[in-house]
Amino acid sequence: MPLSWLVLLVLALATAGYFVGRIRVLKxxxxxxxxxxxxxxxYGTNVALSTAVPALVVVMVWLLVQPTLIExxxxxxxxxxxxxxxxxxxxxxxxxxxxxxxxxTAIAGGAMSLAEVEAMDATVVDVRARLGELGVALGxxxxxxxxxxxxxxxxxxxxxxxxxTLIVLALAVVxxxxxxxxxxxxxxxxxxxxxxxxxxxxxxxxxxxxxxxGIVLSMLFETINFFGLHNxxxxxxxxxxxxxxxxxxxxxxxxxxxxxxxxxxIALLVAVPxxxxxAIYLSEYAGPKTRAIAKPLLEILAGIPTIVYGLFALxxxxxxxxxxxxxxxxxGLGWMSGATSVLTAGIVMGIMLIPFVSSLSDDIINxxxxxxxxxxxGLGxxxxxxxxxxxxxxxxPGIVGAIxxxxxxxxxxxxxxxxxxxxxxxxxxxxFESMTTITTRIVSQLTGDGDFASPxxxxxxxxxxxxxxxxxxxxxxxxxxxxxxxxxxx
Amino acid sequence: xxxxxxxATDVNQTETKISARNxxxxxxxxxxxxxxxxxxxxKAVTAFIGPSGCGKSTFLRCINRMNDTIxxxxxxxxxxxxxxxxxxxxxxxxxxxxxxxxxxxxPNPFPKSIYDNIAYGPRIHGLAKNKADLDxxxxxxxxxxxxxxxxxxxxxxxxxxxxxxxxxxxxIARAVATEPEVLLMDEPCSALDPIATAQVEELIDxxxxxxxxxxxxxxxxxxxxxxxxxxxxxxxxxxxxxDTSQIFTTPQDERTESYITGRIG
Numbered sequence: 001m002p003l004s005w006l007v008l009l010v011l012a013l014a015t016a017g018y019f020v021g022r023i024r025v026l027k028x029x030x031x032x033x034x035x036x037x038x039x040x041x042x043y044g045t046n047v048a049l050s051t052a053v054p055a056l057v058v059v060m061v062w063l064l065v066q067p068t069l070i071e072x073x074x075x076x077x078x079x080x081x082x083x084x085x086x087x088x089x090x091x092x093x094x095x096x097x098x099x100x101x102x103x104x105t106a107i108a109g110g111a112m113s114l115a116e117v118e119a120m121d122a123t124v125v126d127v128r129a130r131l132g133e134l135g136v137a138l139g140x141x142x143x144x145x146x147x148x149x150x151x152x153x154x155x156x157x158x159x160x161x162x163x164x165t166l167i168v169l170a171l172a173v174v175x176x177x178x179x180x181x182x183x184x185x186x187x188x189x190x191x192x193x194x195x196x197x198x199x200x201x202x203x204x205x206x207x208x209x210x211x212x213x214g215i216v217l218s219m220l221f222e223t224i225n226f227f228g229l230h231n232x233x234x235x236x237x238x239x240x241x242x243x244x245x246x247x248x249x250x251x252x253x254x255x256x257x258x259x260x261x262x263x264x265x266i267a268l269l270v271a272v273p274x275x276x277x278x279a280i281y282l283s284e285y286a287g288p289k290t291r292a293i294a295k296p297l298l299e300i301l302a303g304i305p306t307i308v309y310g311l312f313a314l315x316x317x318x319x320x321x322x323x324x325x326x327x328x329x330x331x332g333l334g335w336m337s338g339a340t341s342v343l344t345a346g347i348v349m350g351i352m353l354i355p356f357v358s359s360l361s362d363d364i365i366n367x368x369x370x371x372x373x374x375x376x377x378g379l380g381x382x383x384x385x386x387x388x389x390x391x392x393x394x395x396x397p398g399i400v401g402a403i404x405x406x407x408x409x410x411x412x413x414x415x416x417x418x419x420x421x422x423x424x425x426x427x428x429x430x431x432f433e434s435m436t437t438i439t440t441r442i443v444s445q446l447t448g449d450g451d452f453a454s455p456x457x458x459x460x461x462x463x464x465x466x467x468x469x470x471x472x473x474x475x476x477x478x479x480x481x482x483x484x485x486x487x488x489x490x
Numbered sequence: 491x492x493x494x495x496x497x498a499t500d501v502n503q504t505e506t507k508i509s510a511r512n513x514x515x516x517x518x519x520x521x522x523x524x525x526x527x528x529x530x531x532x533k534a535v536t537a538f539i540g541p542s543g544c545g546k547s548t549f550l551r552c553i554n555r556m557n558d559t560i561x562x563x564x565x566x567x568x569x570x571x572x573x574x575x576x577x578x579x580x581x582x583x584x585x586x587x588x589x590x591x592x593x594x595x596x597p598n599p600f601p602k603s604i605y606d607n608i609a610y611g612p613r614i615h616g617l618a619k620n621k622a623d624l625d626x627x628x629x630x631x632x633x634x635x636x637x638x639x640x641x642x643x644x645x646x647x648x649x650x651x652x653x654x655x656x657x658x659x660x661x662i663a664r665a666v667a668t669e670p671e672v673l674l675m676d677e678p679c680s681a682l683d684p685i686a687t688a689q690v691e692e693l694i695d696x697x698x699x700x701x702x703x704x705x706x707x708x709x710x711x712x713x714x715x716x717x718x719x720x721x722x723x724x725x726x727x728x729x730x731x732x733d734t735s736q737i738f739t740t741p742q743d744e745r746t747e748s749y750i751t752g753r754i755g
Contacts, residue, residue, distance in 0.1 A: 287561065371598035375661065377559060379611040379668055380588030389610070394601045 006165055007059065010172045014052035017176050021047030021183050029185040038190035046189040049196050050179035055172040062164045070156045077149045092146065095138075099127070099150035100157070102136035109134060118151065219468065222461035230455040235462060241425035241436075243445065243456045251459045253466055255425040259435035260467075263346045263421055264410035266431060270350025272403055275357025282358070283365040284387055295362070302355040306415040313348035313420030314339060321347075325432055336432040338422070343431040345420035349413055353406045360405065364398035365391060397481050404478035408471040414439040438463050507532035507672060507702040508553060513567035515548055515557065522548050524726045526567075530719070535694060535703040537717035537734065539710060541749065544723040546706045550674050553704065554590035555583040571672065588615055591665035595677040597657030599649035599664075604641050607649040607660060608632060611668035627667055635663025636693045655686020662693060666701075673697060675705040679712065691716050710750060714738050722746045 022044035029035040036043075071093065078092055106112040111134050112120075120127065127142040142150075183189070227235070230251060238252030278298060282291055318339025323329050325336040336343075368391050376386040392399075422434020423444070445460040452458075508530040515523035523545045530536050538546035548557070555576060557563040569576050576586055588611070599607050608628045611617075618624035628645070632638040637659040641652070649660055658678060665673060675694070679687040694716050697703055707713050713720055714734060721731040722745075730737060730746045741747045 369598070371594055371596055372600060374556065374559075374592075374594055375598040375600065375664075376610070378554065378556060378587055378592035378594070379614070379665065380584050380586075381610075381614050382584050385614055389614075390600050 010055045013172050014048040017047035017051045018044040025183050036185045037188050042189040042193050043183050045193050047179045050175040051172050054175050055168045066160045074149050074153045082145050096149045100153040102131040103154050106134050219461050219465045223465045226458035226462045256438045258427050260437040266346025267349035267410045271353035271357050275354045278358040279361035283362050299355050309348050309352050310415045310419030313344050318344040340422035340434045341432050342435050345417045349416050356406045360402035361399050364395045368394045401478040401482035404474050408474040412471050438467050505532045509570045511568045516564045518562040526728045532702045535698050535717040536719040537713035538706045538721050539713050540723035545726040546723045547676050550706050554587045588668050590672040591670035593662050593665050593675045593678045596681050599657050603646045604649045605645040608667050631663045631667035634666045635659045655682050673701045673703045
């Protein structure tokens, strides 16, 4: 039975269970809902869940496990000496799967009988041509051992699928039967259903956490591979970033880290004062009407894709800065030669971060109790004195937290620096020069056409992990500060 | 319940500090205070009593123009302090509030040290010539607030770390530090336990030798204990105003009597 039919059948059984459960419990209670422990809907849901959930879980696990098991047993049939020159086991196995699929299609289409397939001999029949007639294209002639493997692959899969269908249906029926027999007016169906919902919520939460762990682990393994190929001292303490394909690349994170931190620093220099002042105006001075218009407008900035900011940096801010600070610029300083520079990327990234800082700070300033302001105003302080001396100090830990969160976004930002900062890795304090960051180097190392197993490519994972550790540290610090602040007023 | 002999002497030396005439307050379309006329004595404690939502806090906040900070609020009529109209255009509300201190329902110390809490007002208004001067103001205010002995060894500890009653006395000391002439208290004991309440009430009684104190309270016992004059508000009207002894023993208006005996409110 095809998988979709199986799933549909289980779902149909569950739906039937829902109605049957409801009807049965109402009948047992003599039609009086008040005699039931739970509402009828819970009894129905209980039967439906007991029918569908175990069966569908088994389907899912089966789908994950069966191919691995079959693969393992079939690949044992291919001896190492049978693998042709320039190929490997994976390639041969993919041939096997393709042939097995072809045989399945042939049987399903009625072009061959089961016996014909079993009797087919690759030394006699041209399997490639035969399958080609049936619309299954193969890249090369099928060798006898591949055909044999494909046959056993096919039959194992068929057996597995039959077994799967039987077990799943049996589970669904058993679940239905047990829950149906339990459906009595004093059965605590509501508690059971709510436990099922709890399990669902927990599964969702743990999936999110497991994904994070998975990401970190995958980065970690590739990083370990990288450190197997490249000296870790050069990575952490070297001073030059110069990848090449001769095998003697100097891959040090320090120049990239410098560029990242320098650009982030300039971005914060732009974003923090503007964002903070905007937040103070919006939360303390602006009337409700101004606020209702200005706040969403400011937050639109947060919705602009970073690639658009990148374009803005490359096409508007960069040339503007060159016109001011360049060779023939209006200031005649000749400090800047190209549109890409630390300053370009920093300014645009700062603009991107303004709504981030302002909206977080605004929330935090609003969380300062009104009684604080009243107390200060009641002592004859002006609104401005109140803000400077009472509101901002009270909100300061939260504001620092907001700034740290903004900083971790700046450090992880990619598109703006790819387009606005340039590609030269170096230590320099001159903001008019091009520089590069960790994120841009990850992009360029992974999108090149280098060998995936070379240190020049694998360094991207080490860079990514370092970046992750850096931003994670900042986020933890920020959350710690914000939480400490919250305790003060609640 | 109260010291009649002391009361008699207080009532004799009547000098009007605040006089309100035809005061109306609107919150948007709601007419919150209707035609209130009252003369509040200097160097005495005046209590405003009445059921919730009767306008007593609103009227209190008119006296130092704290209602200005609420957008929809509109005040009409005259309120004069020492014969000066406080709603005159030439009066700066900020200056006014330095002269008319306020203590709020919930203790609201700033998240600063005890010292900085008290020094906040004097620093803003430039009352101290130097550090020694400021130290003296802080000590004097904390003594006036009857909290000096409890905090003198930890002046630089945060004010938020004190107990509720201590915080409220700190707030009173903070209000006193700017040397106001009038002290407005909006239910200053409603967030305090009985012992802290007794301490604050004792403090209020001491304060009246220097300040005109106006206190809003929900507790009639408290009004009887601490005040010399009592005003009863009901539904935005000033129903009855007179000596505390008279209001509590022989109220003229039947609404006052009903409230005092617990039938309305």
